[in-house]
Amino acid sequence: MQEIISQDSFSTLLLCSFVNPSENIDKGYKPFKQKEWVDLSTKIAKSELERPSNLIKYSHHQIMEILRISDVEAERILTLLSRSSSMALQVEKFNSMGIRIITRADQEYPKRFKKILKSLSPNILYVAGDLSILNSDAIGIVGSRNANEDSLKFTELLTEKAVKEGLVTVSGGSKGIDSVAHNKTLELNGKTIAILSDGLASFIKKKDNLKNILNRNLLVISPYHPNARFYPYTALDRNKYIYALSKLTIATSSDYKKGGTWSGAVENLKNKWVPIYIRKDVQSKGLSELEKLGAVTLTFDELKDPSFIQLINSQINVCCDSQYKTLESESIYKLVWPIIEKHLKKPISIKKLSEELDLEEIQLLSWLNRAKKEEKVVFLNIEIVISSTFYNPEMDSFKQLGLFEIKN
Known part of the structure; x- marks a missing residue:
């Protein structure tokens, strides 16, 4: 099992995924959703x-105590983890099909997801193809x-321009613009990434797709179970993953206020994930409105110059510049x-905390009050605090304090 999937990723898979889409888990429990x-x-x-x-090393009661969760939540965790045998068989089956499973616990997990999407990053990714493609600069085409x-x-x-400049293309693997971008890239022997809005089991069974995967030109990624069906909401949800893997994204067509291209572009403009360009088309209501919202236009003539690499390098990465400040x-x-x-x-009481840290209570209280404003701590009363991460709002104050004995 360790050669196929890491132990942390396997535990994450058990906690966040069904063995198969139609699985009925004991007592009606369901895998943890994104925010959960x-x-x-x-x-x-x-x-x-x-x-x-x-988690497997601890008992029901210990998990409750360490994570400060309810009895029901602890039971949910242990129930989900108990499916290891059936999940292991499924993992081996996917592996035999050429499908790998990676999670945020793996080094191969796309760093741009963590950097740009942060908590919106998918818990689990099912992938087929050469993951080293993720190390190259890419542009999104939607x-x-x-x-x-x-x-x-x-x-x-x-697409021709991008391939000539050695850039990877990223799109959604659907009909229309997505297919043109992928197919043209592969025709020119370039590399492309398809982010699917359904499971990739049926996708990789197609002869041409499998051929391009084996030739290391096509990387297929899906945040959904390999046997998952297509749903309109998953098509909308996966758009952010295309943007996150791209240094910039170009929309060549869009409906107005409907469809995945429109919603994805608006979501990106709102969150300012990456620069977005659109094809200049005064006849297109969708593209014209995206321009008003802040998208930059490109005409056929402008497509010749400047290069995409110049456009990418000209973008100021505010995130990285501001992330590392001097001491x-x-x-x-x-x-x-x-x-x-x-x-x-x-x-823990503020008094005991000040003793453990060897700090003046007045100074410590000042920092705790600041942390409270930032929602990092919760004051259970005027004397006792706890990290907001471990605070259980479902407990009343008495139970909250009584769950652990505080020795002063």
Whole structure:
């Protein structure tokens, strides 16, 4: 099992996925959804468990105590983990089909997902193909299924330009613009990434797709179970993954206020994930409105110059520039907070906390009040605090304090 999937990823798979889409789990429990897993994995990482794979080493009561969760939630975790045998068989089956499973716990997981999407990053990815393609700069190409001749021609030209510059193309694997982008890239012996809105089991069974995967020109990624069906909401949901893997994205066609291209472009403009360009078309209501919202236009003539690489390099990466500040510009609070937070996994009095940290109570209280404004801590009363990560809002104050004895 370790050669196929890491232990942490296998535990994540058990907690966040069905063995098959029609599975009925004991007692009606369901795998953890995106936000649920973000909350739970944060608790795990900040607790003595540290990693998902360590959950199997602890009892029901210990998991309740360490993670400060309810009896029902602890039972849910253990029930999901109990499916290891059936899940292992499914993992081996997928592996024999050429489908790998990676999670945020794996080094191969796309770094741009974590950097750009953060908590919106998918819990699990099912992939087929050469993952090293993710290490190259890429541009996203998106558009409608029912595109006109101008948009199809424009897509072919920009795809040719991207391949000549050694860029990877990213699209959604659907009919229309997506297919043109993928097929033209492969025709020119370039590399392309298809982000599917359904399971990839049926996709990789097609002869041409399998051939391109084996030739290491096509990487297929899906955040959905390999046997999952297509749903309109999954098509909308996967758009952000195309943007996140791209240094910039170009929409060559779009309906107005409907369809995946429109919703994906608007979502990207709102969140400012990556620069977005659109084909200049005054006849297209969708593209014209995206221009008003902030998308940059490209005409057929402008497609010739400048190069995409120049466009990519001209973008100021504010995130990276501001992420790493010098030590001198950091406040003392930001430096000491990680140390304080380690002592807040269970309810603790401010007095005891100041003794453990060898700090004046007045100074500590000032930092705790700041942390409260940032929603990092919860005051159970005027004397006792706990990290918001481990605070269980379902418990009343009495039970919240009584779950663990606090010795002063």
